[in-house]
Amino acid sequence: MSVATVYNNLKLLADLGLIEEMNVGDVATHFDFALQPHYHVICRNCGKIVDFSYDKLTDVEQVAAAKTGFLVDGHHLEVYGLCPECQVKLGKVPADR
16 A cells, blocks of 8 residues: 555545544644544654643633634644653653652
């Protein structure tokens, strides 16, 4: 199977809403399951991506629409930092944390 076939199928799955295409600021294209609303924390050192949920943002689209008059149809949140492994490698925290 060619790489083009894989990416064409990933693009089709994204178009169908079964997976989500993520652009996280690097040259690679990332894909994620779109099972439920969630966000991503991304390591600035190694690029590791970890999913997390935060229920307090469930109404962010309605709030944005009410405050701006936009017809809001979605939102995206990425949080950046250093993963625990990179913190240890870079000497940002003690290894026995």
